[in-house]
Amino acid sequence: MVRKHLGPEQRKFFAASLGAAVLVLAAAVWYQAPLLPDADGPARPASSSTLLEAARVDLNTAGLQELCTLPGIGRKTAWAILEDRRLNGPYAQVEDVTRVDGITQNTIGDWGRLAYVSGPPDRSGEE
Template sequence: MKISRLEFAAVLLAAVCVAFSAGWFLRGNAAAQPVRVESERTLVQSTPQLLPAPTATPQPQSKEEALESGEKVDLNTAGREELMTLPGIGEKRADAILAYRQANGPFRTPEELTEVDGIGEGILEGLIDYVTTGEDTR
Protein backbone atom coordinates (compact mmCIF):
# COMPACT_ATOMS: atom_id res chain seq x y z
CA MET A 1 0.00 0.00 0.00
CA LYS A 2 1.31 3.37 -0.98
CA ILE A 3 0.66 6.65 0.87
CA SER A 4 0.04 9.93 -0.84
CA ARG A 5 2.14 13.07 -0.44
CA LEU A 6 -0.53 14.64 1.72
CA GLU A 7 -0.59 11.63 4.09
CA PHE A 8 3.23 11.59 4.20
CA ALA A 9 3.31 15.31 5.11
CA ALA A 10 0.70 14.79 7.83
CA VAL A 11 2.66 11.85 9.34
CA LEU A 12 5.93 13.83 9.15
CA LEU A 13 4.30 16.87 10.80
CA ALA A 14 2.86 14.69 13.58
CA ALA A 15 6.29 13.09 14.18
CA VAL A 16 7.92 16.54 14.42
CA CYS A 17 5.27 17.68 16.94
CA VAL A 18 5.74 14.54 19.05
CA ALA A 19 9.54 14.96 19.01
CA PHE A 20 9.26 18.65 19.94
CA SER A 21 6.83 17.90 22.80
CA ALA A 22 9.03 15.10 24.15
CA GLY A 23 12.08 17.37 24.07
CA TRP A 24 10.17 20.15 25.80
CA PHE A 25 9.05 17.93 28.69
CA LEU A 26 12.41 16.18 29.07
CA ARG A 27 14.22 19.54 29.17
CA GLY A 28 12.04 20.63 32.06
CA ASN A 29 12.83 17.49 34.08
CA ALA A 30 16.57 17.45 33.37
CA ALA A 31 17.24 21.07 34.35
CA ALA A 32 15.58 21.21 37.76
CA GLN A 33 15.81 24.54 39.52
CA PRO A 34 18.15 24.70 42.55
CA VAL A 35 16.47 24.55 45.92
CA ARG A 36 17.16 27.34 48.39
CA VAL A 37 17.11 26.29 52.02
CA GLU A 38 17.03 28.85 54.78
CA SER A 39 17.45 27.82 58.36
CA GLU A 40 17.01 29.76 61.52
CA ARG A 41 18.01 28.64 64.95
CA THR A 42 15.30 29.56 67.40
CA LEU A 43 15.67 29.29 71.13
CA VAL A 44 12.46 28.31 72.85
CA GLN A 45 12.04 28.66 76.56
CA SER A 46 9.13 26.68 77.95
CA THR A 47 8.96 28.39 81.33
CA PRO A 48 10.37 31.76 82.31
CA GLN A 49 13.53 31.45 84.34
CA LEU A 50 15.27 34.08 86.40
CA LEU A 51 18.81 34.85 85.40
CA PRO A 52 21.45 34.72 88.12
CA ALA A 53 22.49 38.06 89.52
CA PRO A 54 25.44 39.47 87.60
CA THR A 55 28.73 39.31 89.40
CA ALA A 56 30.70 42.45 89.86
CA THR A 57 33.61 42.60 87.46
CA PRO A 58 36.13 45.40 87.38
CA GLN A 59 35.37 47.74 84.50
CA PRO A 60 38.12 49.62 82.67
CA GLN A 61 38.24 53.33 83.39
CA SER A 62 38.15 54.43 79.75
CA LYS A 63 37.54 53.10 76.26
CA GLU A 64 41.26 53.26 75.53
CA GLU A 65 42.04 51.03 78.53
CA ALA A 66 39.30 48.59 77.49
CA LEU A 67 40.65 48.31 73.97
CA GLU A 68 44.26 47.97 75.09
CA SER A 69 43.49 45.09 77.46
CA GLY A 70 43.04 42.73 74.50
CA GLU A 71 39.97 41.08 75.97
CA LYS A 72 36.91 40.85 73.76
CA VAL A 73 33.46 41.89 74.88
CA ASP A 74 30.92 39.06 74.67
CA LEU A 75 27.82 40.51 73.00
CA ASN A 76 25.61 37.87 74.63
CA THR A 77 26.62 38.54 78.24
CA ALA A 78 27.84 42.16 78.32
CA GLY A 79 25.90 44.78 80.22
CA ARG A 80 25.28 48.35 79.17
CA GLU A 81 28.47 49.79 80.69
CA GLU A 82 30.66 47.07 79.17
CA LEU A 83 29.11 47.60 75.71
CA MET A 84 29.81 51.33 76.05
CA THR A 85 33.56 50.59 76.24
CA LEU A 86 33.45 49.57 72.56
CA PRO A 87 34.40 52.14 69.90
CA GLY A 88 31.36 53.84 68.39
CA ILE A 89 28.98 52.51 71.06
CA GLY A 90 27.39 55.05 73.35
CA GLU A 91 24.35 54.90 75.60
CA LYS A 92 21.75 54.72 72.80
CA ARG A 93 23.54 52.03 70.80
CA ALA A 94 24.27 49.98 73.92
CA ASP A 95 20.57 50.15 74.80
CA ALA A 96 19.69 49.16 71.21
CA ILE A 97 22.02 46.13 71.41
CA LEU A 98 20.44 45.04 74.70
CA ALA A 99 16.92 45.51 73.28
CA TYR A 100 17.81 43.50 70.16
CA ARG A 101 19.30 40.72 72.29
CA GLN A 102 16.17 40.67 74.48
CA ALA A 103 13.84 40.50 71.45
CA ASN A 104 15.81 38.11 69.22
CA GLY A 105 17.91 35.99 71.55
CA PRO A 106 21.70 35.69 71.60
CA PHE A 107 23.89 36.88 68.75
CA ARG A 108 25.21 34.07 66.56
CA THR A 109 27.98 36.08 64.89
CA PRO A 110 29.44 39.55 65.49
CA GLU A 111 28.26 40.52 61.97
CA GLU A 112 24.67 40.23 63.22
CA LEU A 113 25.25 43.60 64.93
CA THR A 114 24.32 45.28 61.63
CA GLU A 115 20.71 44.25 62.30
CA VAL A 116 20.66 46.52 65.38
CA ASP A 117 19.23 50.00 64.79
CA GLY A 118 22.00 52.57 64.51
CA ILE A 119 24.81 50.11 63.71
CA GLY A 120 25.94 49.85 60.12
CA GLU A 121 28.88 48.38 58.27
CA GLY A 122 31.15 51.30 59.18
CA ILE A 123 30.63 50.97 62.93
CA LEU A 124 30.90 47.17 62.68
CA GLU A 125 34.30 47.49 61.00
CA GLY A 126 35.55 49.62 63.90
CA LEU A 127 34.54 47.18 66.62
CA ILE A 128 34.63 43.72 64.98
CA ASP A 129 38.06 43.00 66.49
CA TYR A 130 36.83 43.78 70.01
CA VAL A 131 33.66 41.67 70.18
CA THR A 132 32.78 37.99 70.37
CA THR A 133 29.60 35.97 70.68
CA GLY A 134 31.14 33.14 72.64
CA GLU A 135 30.33 30.83 69.70
CA ASP A 136 32.50 32.30 66.97
CA THR A 137 36.11 31.30 66.37
CA ARG A 138 37.63 34.77 66.33
Protein backbone atom coordinates in the same frame (compact mmCIF):
# COMPACT_ATOMS: atom_id res chain seq x y z
CA MET B 1 82.46 90.23 107.65
CA VAL B 2 79.30 91.57 109.21
CA ARG B 3 76.68 89.03 110.16
CA LYS B 4 73.11 90.14 109.78
CA HIS B 5 70.34 88.60 111.92
CA LEU B 6 67.00 87.60 110.49
CA GLY B 7 64.08 89.79 111.33
CA PRO B 8 60.70 88.43 112.54
CA GLU B 9 59.15 88.49 109.03
CA GLN B 10 62.15 86.67 107.56
CA ARG B 11 62.01 84.02 110.30
CA LYS B 12 58.30 83.41 109.57
CA PHE B 13 59.04 83.05 105.86
CA PHE B 14 61.94 80.69 106.55
CA ALA B 15 59.82 78.56 108.92
CA ALA B 16 56.93 78.39 106.41
CA SER B 17 59.31 77.42 103.59
CA LEU B 18 60.92 74.75 105.73
CA GLY B 19 57.48 73.40 106.72
CA ALA B 20 56.35 73.27 103.09
CA ALA B 21 59.52 71.42 102.10
CA VAL B 22 58.96 68.86 104.88
CA LEU B 23 55.34 68.33 103.72
CA VAL B 24 56.42 67.80 100.11
CA LEU B 25 59.11 65.35 101.19
CA ALA B 26 56.65 63.47 103.42
CA ALA B 27 54.12 63.23 100.58
CA ALA B 28 56.80 61.96 98.20
CA VAL B 29 57.82 59.24 100.66
CA TRP B 30 54.20 58.34 101.46
CA TYR B 31 53.11 57.98 97.82
CA GLN B 32 56.25 56.39 96.41
CA ALA B 33 56.03 53.15 94.47
CA PRO B 34 56.81 50.06 96.54
CA LEU B 35 60.45 49.06 96.44
CA LEU B 36 59.76 45.36 96.82
CA PRO B 37 57.36 43.24 94.76
CA ASP B 38 54.21 41.84 96.33
CA ALA B 39 54.38 38.53 98.14
CA ASP B 40 52.72 36.90 95.11
CA GLY B 41 55.92 37.27 93.16
CA PRO B 42 57.46 39.78 90.82
CA ALA B 43 55.09 41.85 88.77
CA ARG B 44 55.13 41.07 85.08
CA PRO B 45 54.25 43.64 82.46
CA ALA B 46 51.00 42.87 80.70
CA SER B 47 51.38 41.73 77.12
CA SER B 48 49.34 43.33 74.38
CA SER B 49 47.37 40.09 73.93
CA THR B 50 46.45 40.12 77.62
CA LEU B 51 45.26 43.72 77.35
CA LEU B 52 43.23 42.88 74.25
CA GLU B 53 41.60 39.95 76.03
CA ALA B 54 40.68 42.17 78.97
CA ALA B 55 39.11 44.76 76.66
CA ARG B 56 37.10 42.32 74.51
CA VAL B 57 33.30 42.50 74.70
CA ASP B 58 31.00 39.51 74.26
CA LEU B 59 27.93 40.86 72.47
CA ASN B 60 25.81 38.02 73.90
CA THR B 61 26.58 38.63 77.58
CA ALA B 62 27.80 42.25 77.86
CA GLY B 63 25.89 44.74 79.94
CA LEU B 64 25.30 48.40 79.25
CA GLN B 65 28.66 49.63 80.55
CA GLU B 66 30.65 47.00 78.66
CA LEU B 67 28.83 47.74 75.40
CA CYS B 68 29.56 51.46 75.84
CA THR B 69 33.31 50.69 75.73
CA LEU B 70 33.04 49.76 72.06
CA PRO B 71 33.96 52.54 69.61
CA GLY B 72 30.88 54.35 68.31
CA ILE B 73 28.51 52.87 70.91
CA GLY B 74 26.83 55.26 73.31
CA ARG B 75 24.19 54.59 75.94
CA LYS B 76 21.28 54.80 73.50
CA THR B 77 22.78 52.28 71.07
CA ALA B 78 23.88 50.02 73.92
CA TRP B 79 20.29 49.97 75.22
CA ALA B 80 19.13 49.13 71.68
CA ILE B 81 21.57 46.19 71.56
CA LEU B 82 20.31 44.90 74.92
CA GLU B 83 16.70 45.20 73.77
CA ASP B 84 17.43 43.49 70.44
CA ARG B 85 19.19 40.66 72.24
CA ARG B 86 16.25 40.28 74.63
CA LEU B 87 13.68 40.20 71.81
CA ASN B 88 15.59 38.18 69.21
CA GLY B 89 17.98 36.04 71.22
CA PRO B 90 21.77 35.84 71.15
CA TYR B 91 23.87 36.76 68.16
CA ALA B 92 25.34 33.93 66.08
CA GLN B 93 28.07 36.19 64.71
CA VAL B 94 29.25 39.75 65.28
CA GLU B 95 27.71 40.93 62.01
CA ASP B 96 24.23 40.07 63.34
CA VAL B 97 24.35 43.18 65.52
CA THR B 98 23.73 45.25 62.35
CA ARG B 99 20.03 44.47 62.84
CA VAL B 100 20.18 47.23 65.47
CA ASP B 101 19.48 50.68 64.01
CA GLY B 102 22.61 52.80 63.79
CA ILE B 103 25.09 49.93 63.66
CA THR B 104 26.65 49.40 60.25
CA GLN B 105 29.44 47.28 58.85
CA ASN B 106 31.69 50.33 59.25
CA THR B 107 30.86 50.45 62.96
CA ILE B 108 31.75 46.78 63.32
CA GLY B 109 34.96 47.40 61.36
CA ASP B 110 35.92 50.08 63.90
CA TRP B 111 35.65 47.49 66.66
CA GLY B 112 38.36 45.31 65.14
CA ARG B 113 38.83 42.29 67.40
CA LEU B 114 37.24 43.98 70.42
CA ALA B 115 33.80 42.46 69.92
CA TYR B 116 32.96 38.77 69.69
CA VAL B 117 30.02 36.48 70.28
CA SER B 118 30.06 33.52 72.60
CA GLY B 119 28.69 30.27 71.33
CA PRO B 120 25.61 28.52 72.67
CA PRO B 121 26.01 26.81 76.05
CA ASP B 122 27.48 23.32 75.87
CA ARG B 123 24.64 20.90 76.53
CA SER B 124 26.48 17.70 75.60
CA GLY B 125 26.45 16.49 79.21
CA GLU B 126 22.67 16.95 79.63
CA GLU B 127 20.19 14.11 79.12
